[in-house]
Amino acid sequence: xxxxxxxxxxxxxxxxxxxxxxxxxxxxxxxxxxxxxxxxxxxxxxxxxxxxxxxxxxxxxxxxxxxxxxxxxxxxxxxxxxxxxxxxxxxxxxxxxxxxxxxxxxxxxxxxxxxxxxxxxxxxxxxxxxxxxxxxxxxxxxxxxxxxxxxxxxxxxxxxxxxxxxxxxxxxxxxxxxxxxxxxxxxxxxxxxxxxxxxxxxxxxxxxxxxxxxxxxxxxxxxxxxxxxxxxxxxxxxxxxxxxxxxxxxxxxxxxxxxxxxxxxxxxxxxxxxxxxxxxxxxxxxxxxxxxxxxxxxxxxxxxxxxxxxxxxxxxxxxxxxxxxxxxxxxxxxxxxxxxxxxxxxxxxxxxxxxxxxxxxxxxxxxxxxxxxxxxxxxxxxxxxxxxxxxxxxxxxxxxxxxxxxxxxxxxxxxxxxxxxxxxxxxxx
Numbered sequence: 001x002x003x004x005x006x007x008x009x010x011x012x013x014x015x016x017x018x019x020x021x022x023x024x025x026x027x028x029x030x031x032x033x034x035x036x037x038x039x040x041x042x043x044x045x046x047x048x049x050x051x052x053x054x055x056x057x058x059x060x061x062x063x064x065x066x067x068x069x070x071x072x073x074x075x076x077x078x079x080x081x082x083x084x085x086x087x088x089x090x091x092x093x094x095x096x097x098x099x100x101x102x103x104x105x106x107x108x109x110x111x112x113x114x115x116x117x118x119x120x121x122x123x124x125x126x127x128x129x130x131x132x133x134x135x136x137x138x139x140x141x142x143x144x145x146x147x148x149x150x151x152x153x154x155x156x157x158x159x160x161x162x163x164x165x166x167x168x169x170x171x172x173x174x175x176x177x178x179x180x181x182x183x184x185x186x187x188x189x190x191x192x193x194x195x196x197x198x199x200x201x202x203x204x205x206x207x208x209x210x211x212x213x214x215x216x217x218x219x220x221x222x223x224x225x226x227x228x229x230x231x232x233x234x235x236x237x238x239x240x241x242x243x244x245x246x247x248x249x250x251x252x253x254x255x256x257x258x259x260x261x262x263x264x265x266x267x268x269x270x271x272x273x274x275x276x277x278x279x280x281x282x283x284x285x286x287x288x289x290x291x292x293x294x295x296x297x298x299x300x301x302x303x304x305x306x307x308x309x310x311x312x313x314x315x316x317x318x319x320x321x322x323x324x325x326x327x328x329x330x331x332x333x334x335x336x337x338x339x340x341x342x343x344x345x346x347x348x349x350x351x352x353x354x355x356x357x358x359x360x361x362x363x364x365x366x367x368x369x370x371x372x373x374x375x376x377x378x379x380x381x382x383x384x385x386x387x388x389x390x391x392x393x394x395x396x397x398x399x400x401x402x403x404x405x406x407x408x409x410x411x412x413x414x415x416x417x418x419x420x421x422x423x424x425x426x427x428x429x
Contacts, residue, residue, distance in 0.1 A: 006067040008321060009034040009059065011077045012041055016376060020305040020315035025330075029321070034058060034069065034084075040077050041150075044389040045177035048076050048184040055084055066090075068324035070317065072302040074150050075102060075178065079185050082276060082298070091221070091275040091326045093298065096189050100271040101278075101296045103186070104147040105198045108206075111293060114270035115263050118282070118293040120207035124196075127171045127203045133164055136205045143206045144168075146175050147198060148182040150390040157208065157240060170393075175201045209292040211285035213242070214252045216260050217304055217316065219277045221323045225265045228319055228331040229308060230257050233281065236347070240394045244415075245343040247307040250408065256284050259291055267296060277320050279304070303343050306374060310341035310404035337372055338404025344415045346399040346422055351386040354379045356425035358399070366421055370414055374402040375422065385426075398424050 006029050010017065013033035021031050035055055059066050066088055071081030079102060085092035100110050105124045112119050124147070125135040136142070144167050145155040154174060156167035182200030213235065218227035232246040249257060264280045279301045281294040305315040313335035322329040357377050366373055377399045379388065385396040401418050405411035 004028070005030055006325070007032060007062070007064050008068040008070060008324070009062075009066060010070045010072075011035055011055075011081055012037045012039075012073050016374065017072070017302065017305065017317075019374075020309055021317050023309045023314045024318045024321055025314065026321065029067075032062070035080075040080075041073055042389060044174070046076050046181035048079070048181040051076055052080060052083065055080060056087075059084065059088075068321065070320050070324055071299045072305065072317070072320065073299070074297070075148060076181055076185075078102060078297070078299050085324065091324060093220075093273050093276040095185075097271050097273040098276075098298045099185065099189060101273070101298050102148060103182075103195075103198075104145065104204050104295065105202060106147075106192070106195055107296065108204070109192075109194060110271050111267060114267050115293065118263055118291050120209050120292050122204055122206045124198045124202055124204055127168050127175060127201070132168055132203075133161055136164075138205050138207060141208050143208060144171070145204055145206070146171065146179065147202045147204055148178055148200055149175075150178055152241065152392045153390050154393060156393050171203060175203075209283045209285070209290075209294075210239075211283045211290070211292075212251050213281060213283050213294070214249055214257065214260060215245075215279055215281045215301075216257065216264060217277070217279040217301060218261070218264070219319050219323050219329050220268055220274045221329055222326070223274060224328060225268065226329055227261050227264075228316065228329065229304065229312070230260070231304060231307075236395070238394070241347075241392050243345055243347070245303055245307065246408070246411075247304065247311055247341050252284055256291065263291070263293065264296060267293075273298070275323060275326075277316075277323060306402040307341040307343060307404075309336060310338045310372065310402070311336045313337075336404070339406050340408050340411050341402070341404035342411055342415060344401045344403065344419070345397050346401065346419055346424075347395040347397055348385065348424075348426060349395050350428055351384065351396075352426040352428045354381055354383045354385070354398075354424065355427055356381060356423070358422050358424070362421065362423065366418055369421075370403060370418060372404055373414075373418065375418070376400045376402075379424075398422075 069085045082092040141159040158164045179201030213233035215231040230249040232249045234244040277300045280296045300316045309315040319329040
């Protein structure tokens with residue numbers, strides 16, 4: 001019996017992800033890139049309708065069946081994928097259920113209705129208002145962030161009115177790059193009255209929560225809820241930015257991990273989310289045993305993919321593929337090369353101009369000394385760090401290291417040695 005080759009399109013496919021997809025156990029699947037990385041990730045402003053039309057045209061030009069569409073990047077990809085799949089009758093979550101997670105204010109309202117015990121205090125405000133502080137009913141300190149941004153861009157911890165003014169100034173200058181595109185999406189659904197006029201360029205102010213950050217990742221497929229991994233999210237010493245993802249999670253007790261898993265299921269069922277993957281983020285305060293939900297993302301995390309492959313033997317694209325094909329997800333457990341793995345970010349705290357980055361020989365030396373290690377250099381000579389798109393508000397990422405080892409202590413030592421081998425020449429300005 002001849003098995004038909006199935007054609008799966010991956011939005012923003014890169015060389016790194018092609019390697020991760022090679023771990024997927026489906027010999028009758030051929031992967032194709034859909035739109036390019038720069039248009040979907042690197043740009044700082046988007047035209048969602050134009051991207052949707054370009055993707056539709058590329059799929060229409062394909063001489064063969066389109067069997068699935070995979071998504072692993074943040075907005076706009078996280079919305080494009082489900083929309084394109086639904087248009088072709090492929091398994092996909094409803095656009096409304098996606099936006100109930102993607103729109104941070106709408107998501108908080110749904111969380112307050114379904115899982116109120118894990119929701120921090122929050123309020124929406126217009127960053128373009130004459131006096132934004134008049135519309136925020138929280139005491140300092142608190143976080144401010146757009147209701148839709150790429151990764152952690154334009155997120156600020158503010159401790160007084162001066163901090164808020166500085167944050168709002170930067171938000172006003174940059175928020176519409178994503179906000180206008182998100183408005184194009186919001187016009188496609190019926191919005192609840194309680195959202196008011198909270199559109200794509202609205203901001204959220206939220207209570208500061210402290211503790212240990214942890215992230216379960218899983219799927220909902222045909223009503224079947226499953227989690228295939230839980231991650232530690234380790235912060236910088238200042239507690240403001242994520243510096244490292246560790247898999248599997250070990251800093252939070254299993255009972256707390258299970259609370260995260262159960263709470264996420266309650267929320268997803270409440271909003272009607274199905275036939276898609278997710279990753280959720282929580283903060284646990286050990287001293288008070290308080291759990292707070294940070295957010296739920298409507299996709300697998302590309303940051304997790306290599307770590308799953310290192311520890312479990314396959315990347316999380318296996319789950320995404322199964323769900324997209326309408327199958328019950330399959331994921332091996334601890335069948336990989338390493339017992340533990342991490343994504344570690346090499347960062348710089350101040351603005352600078354890049355003069356030199358590690359070259360191919362530098363990266364080859366690291367690969368030879370530490371087999372199984374991948375390094376993604378994020379900057380090039382001549383780059384000014386403050387001009388790079390989608391950077392965290394508190395630091396600049398120079399490189400991302402993916403590594404595994406037999407124990408957490410051995411992995412920490414390995415990452416320290418690798419970072420010292422990565423030579424960047426930066427001119428601070």
